[in-house]
Amino acid sequence: MAANVRPRRSVLYMPGSNARALEKAKSIPADALILDLEDAVSPDAKAQAREQVCKAIADGGYGKREMIIRINGLDTPWGADDMDAVAKAGPDAILVPKINDAATVEKLVEAMDEAGAPAATALWCMMETPIGILNAKEIAAASNRVAVWVMGTNDIAKDTGAQHTADRLPMITSLGLCMLAARAYGIQILDGVYNDIKDEEGFRAICRQGLELGFDGKTLIHPSQVGPCNEVFSPTEAQLESAARIVAGFEEAQREGKGVVTVDGRMIENLHVEQAKKRLAMAEAIKELQAA
Template sequence: MAAAPRPRRSVLYMPGSNARALEKGRSLPADGLILDLEDAVAPDAKDSARGQIVSALAEGGYGKREIQIRTNGLNTPWGYADIVAASKTSADAILLPKVESADTVRQVANIMEAEGAHAGMTIWCMMETPLAMLNAKEIAGAHPRLGGFVMGTSDLAKDLNCAHTPDRLPMVTSLGLCLLAARAYGLAILDGVHLDLSDDAGFAASCKQGRAFGFDGKTLIHPKTIAAANEAFAPAEAEIEWARKIIAAHEEASAAGKGVVVVDGKLIENLHVVSAKKLVAMADLIAEMDAA
């Protein structure tokens, strides 16, 4: 199931054990929320957190935000119950931690089908181990319900024994492998978190780099970073104006039987127009999201 085009500029992790956070999520300007049952929840709070998430989604009020539930792994005491419960909700997706094989995706898909998950509910995979990087292609093509990847750069850096450098050079190969696999299979893909909440400049640089790499948006750990991520991953007004200009020029050229056209000294072909139309469509979706 290729990921439906929608804004994913900012996707915020929210602990399922924090009822106040679940309530606050209804009013935050994030494009998406990851309601977390894994890392953000202590073992003795797992069951109650699951119940709180189910109740919050039943109550509704999250508007157009894309809602994912990050479950615990199937190899934990809570994973199976998490997936069963999540499958019965209105969530847009189930996010699986530490996915390393296509078999894991297929196993979860089978549980979802057995529990009556709605047709639009997708599976997303946390890509956060070296083995996941090596198996990214197989994971991306594992099942029609697959919707996207989320980079787990903190765990990945730990397992690679590499540093969190500003340019993220030690992780470029891993990021690239997942981007290639995601795009080859029509999946969305979100960049990993920036851990230093006091480093506004570093966060902005990470967002700029992530967009340049081709990520759809950024996963976040604090609401204060939402606005910066939204700005970084949204097309600028100048980009939108240029896209509309070359679309119009190419349509005029096509009507005259020409396959290419020169706009402001730049050669414009159909491939440029395809990208321009995607950008304009996303800008329209962002405007609709922000208005809501």
């Protein structure tokens, strides 16, 4: 990917027990797929789902999409077997639910190493419990193997009593605390799911809010949500044209030894150049992903 940037605009959950869904996922234009062994799989189908998702990773065919497997927690009857099998399968990342503290992260990293997970396999964390959110800073600092946090907004609502509202004001504190901790430690962070798959207008509004709050993308529960999500979380043409002018204007000013840089009537500082370069790199990475 361009400049080591990895698009995670749309990250779609796929039930690990549904072989047809796993095959269909190969043609869905999501940036990343989460093959789920947890919530989407009934207890009597856990073993079969585990076998299917590991085979799907081994067989490939998903292009350059990032492939993640969500396992059951290590404190469940299926967690240890999930970790052992999934680590050996070597997906891009292993997603674990209900991360409550730094000790849990350390235990998971140790389990990944013992099970033989490749060094390139990252650990993703579900941030979805009140105690986990209160411990966000310690969790973020626990291991360099943690690459991404996923907000579990349904569980946050359940455990706090917060309601799902259009502006999400009842859970804005939870979202904000996790955002701050993730950014402080260089972790990417994904917004939670939107439950009403028929409400495209509401979904777009929540995507825009997630973008404005600083999320890198959003987790999804239905393929119909992928297109609108990609659109909202992609840089616009106007933004890219502005970014290109900022980078070019700054470089020209440096060559000429100018101390003050203005582009489109605005004073440009290093932080603006950094943001512009990041936006251009993301656009290039999206093109590469779409072309694969």
